[in-house]
Amino acid sequence: MLGCLCAPAQTMDNSGGGSPKTIEVFFDALRRMEINEAHRALQESQQTKDNTLALALLQSYQGRTQTFDADTTELGVDGKILWHLVNGYSNEGEDNENTVAAFQNFSRAIQLSDSYNRVNALKFSLTSMLELLRKQFFFGDEYFLPYLNHYREIATDTDDARILLLYEIGLNSNEKDDMSSEFQGLDMMRKLDSLFIDVSDERALKTKYYFEKAIQLKLEAKYEQAMYELRHALRNANGQPENVAIQEAATWHISTLHLLGGRKDSALFYWNRSSALSKKLRNKFYNERLASWIYKDMGQMDSAYHYLNESVFTEALVDGKQQRFQSALLSVENQTEKLKLDKLRLDNRRKTNQNYLIGAISLLLIGTLTAFFLHQNTTKKRKLAEQEALLEQQKVETLLKEQELVSIDAMIEGQEKERTKVANELHDDLGSLMATVKLHFDNVKVDKKDPALKNAQDLLEKAYQKIRGMAHAKNSGVMANQGLLPAVQKMSRTISETKALEVTVEDFGMADRLENSLELTIFRIIQELTTNIIKHAKATKANIQFTQHEDNLNIIVEDNGKGFDISAIKRASLGMGLGTIEKRIEHLGGTFTVDSVLGKGTSILIDIPV
Numbered sequence: 001m002l003g004c005l006c007a008p009a010q011t012m013d014n015s016g017g018g019s020p021k022t023i024e025v026f027f028d029a030l031r032r033m034e035i036n037e038a039h040r041a042l043q044e045s046q047q048t049k050d051n052t053l054a055l056a057l058l059q060s061y062q063g064r065t066q067t068f069d070a071d072t073t074e075l076g077v078d079g080k081i082l083w084h085l086v087n088g089y090s091n092e093g094e095d096n097e098n099t100v101a102a103f104q105n106f107s108r109a110i111q112l113s114d115s116y117n118r119v120n121a122l123k124f125s126l127t128s129m130l131e132l133l134r135k136q137f138f139f140g141d142e143y144f145l146p147y148l149n150h151y152r153e154i155a156t157d158t159d160d161a162r163i164l165l166l167y168e169i170g171l172n173s174n175e176k177d178d179m180s181s182e183f184q185g186l187d188m189m190r191k192l193d194s195l196f197i198d199v200s201d202e203r204a205l206k207t208k209y210y211f212e213k214a215i216q217l218k219l220e221a222k223y224e225q226a227m228y229e230l231r232h233a234l235r236n237a238n239g240q241p242e243n244v245a246i247q248e249a250a251t252w253h254i255s256t257l258h259l260l261g262g263r264k265d266s267a268l269f270y271w272n273r274s275s276a277l278s279k280k281l282r283n284k285f286y287n288e289r290l291a292s293w294i295y296k297d298m299g300q301m302d303s304a305y306h307y308l309n310e311s312v313f314t315e316a317l318v319d320g321k322q323q324r325f326q327s328a329l330l331s332v333e334n335q336t337e338k339l340k341l342d343k344l345r346l347d348n349r350r351k352t353n354q355n356y357l358i359g360a361i362s363l364l365l366i367g368t369l370t371a372f373f374l375h376q377n378t379t380k381k382r383k384l385a386e387q388e389a390l391l392e393q394q395k396v397e398t399l400l401k402e403q404e405l406v407s408i409d410a411m412i413e414g415q416e417k418e419r420t421k422v423a424n425e426l427h428d429d430l431g432s433l434m435a436t437v438k439l440h441f442d443n444v445k446v447d448k449k450d451p452a453l454k455n456a457q458d459l460l461e462k463a464y465q466k467i468r469g470m471a472h473a474k475n476s477g478v479m480a481n482q483g484l485l486p487a488v489q490k491m492s493r494t495i496s497e498t499k500a501l502e503v504t505v506e507d508f509g510m511a512d513r514l515e516n517s518l519e520l521t522i523f524r525i526i527q528e529l530t531t532n533i534i535k536h537a538k539a540t541k542a543n544i545q546f547t548q549h550e551d552n553l554n555i556i557v558e559d560n561g562k563g564f565d566i567s568a569i570k571r572a573s574l575g576m577g578l579g580t581i582e583k584r585i586e587h588l589g590g591t592f593t594v595d596s597v598l599g600k601g602t603s604i605l606i607d608i609p610v
Helices: 002-006 020-031 035-043 049-061 077-091 096-115 119-134 141-154 158-172 179-196 204-219 223-237 241-260 264-277 281-297 301-333 337-382 384-442 451-474 484-496 516-537 566-571 578-587
Strands: 502-508 541-548 552-559 591-597 601-609
Touching: 020 035, 020 049, 020 119, 035 049, 049 077, 077 096, 077 119, 096 119, 119 141, 119 158, 141 158, 158 179, 158 204, 179 204, 204 223, 204 241, 223 241, 223 591, 241 264, 241 281, 264 281, 281 301, 301 337, 337 384, 384 451, 484 502, 484 516, 484 541, 516 541, 516 552, 516 578, 516 601, 566 591, 578 591
Parallel strands: 502 541
Antiparallel strands: 541 552, 552 601, 591 601
16 A cells, blocks of 8 residues: 555646646645645645635635535646536535535545545545544444544644644544553653654644644543643644634633633633634533533522533534434445435434424423422422521631731731841940940050051950841831832842852832831732742742832742642642732732642732722
């Protein structure tokens, strides 16, 4: 089989008028999803019928539906392949008859490419068929594998290996029932990482890599890593019409990850984006079912029931569409008109029976759900008294929490007063006393050149300077003539001088001073966060960023250290002093957010009203 791949381009039939070299380059670029390269291949060639067809294919492939009527008897082999592909993509959609027409056209393109040894055209035709099948609801291996195996037989280069592995991982994601398939999935992921390590983000194939990797990580319950890869996929898919399906799917999965993490508002936000992007019936079902989960967790049972009810009906429509499409595939694959007719009759009977069954099951399910939600509503009313008691208990807990915050604030205020008192005593009392002693000592009428006298004067000067330094050190750190930003900058310079950690400070709009006690509290918080980085993060760089708006101060403290598992820290009641910091910020009416990924560092975001 591999020997046929080496046939020179000159052996290709060129009766359609297009350059064989141009069409080969065009199909090779499409196979690798390099749309700009495909455009250049057409621009550098003469405008012929084949190239006009190729342009129509490129546009329909990017989602801009094209219709192109051409007399296939006047086309060469390449033109006929292009014509079938154009019609295939033009018919691809929600309508079942159009989807069958797309299947027939892609099948014919595969046959022609295979028969006349058009290798790049065959690869693209096979991926077109694979994507068509992939868009159907719950398709199994029996439809998918023959085309995947056909592609495997003609694969020649690294990009082919990447494309094949992306599809194989997609199949493996549906087979997580035993340990062997899980180990196989891990092996596939290692292989995929090695194949894509040198592929730039600008390539469309890299978007598919990020998406499939994210799904695998999600199946393994590695939700933070899955979110990281999904954001990569979403960023890359943006602006790529050929990857609009991934943009839709990635948005949906990000919403589910927020829901799994208990972030219901974020889940609802991304659900709205996913719903706005989705155009197909299957995606409508997924979004309706996700909405029912989100509103259930939010306690909005009426909305949850509404979307669950809608999803049941949509699922029935999708299942019916799939059954009809499966029936149509069997009809297309039959070799004689008699077999086609018999099969169609059987499928029509089965389709009718299935529709009746689906309708009955749907009605039964709706009735069951209605009874369930009525029961839930009755139970809710019975528990109103208990909920009132719980509310009273929550009020008590809230008061205790507020008292705790007041205690923390009082403790901080007491510490600062004590620092100020000590500093003043050192500076005003002992400092003044030492200055007076030094003055009298300088006026002693003895030999000024006496070494003992000179040593005593030096020691007295050092003691005086030491006391001044202690007075300044004991001061709050946010001096009246200095302010928050200069204090943080001075702290960063002191730390950076050790060469163990480079700390940079950036500010935007920090021209005005804040209220002194607020500056002091913020400085102590940043001090504690910086100490955490030094003690725990094993970082080489840290950045402190201030952004002051009219009524809000935003602070970001980042490092490139080892990161940590946020869930583990939360289970340990927010270690490393983060719990106390969070309470301080809550007391100021602000918000405190920690974002950390193992091996990738930590970002802490603070928003405080000013």
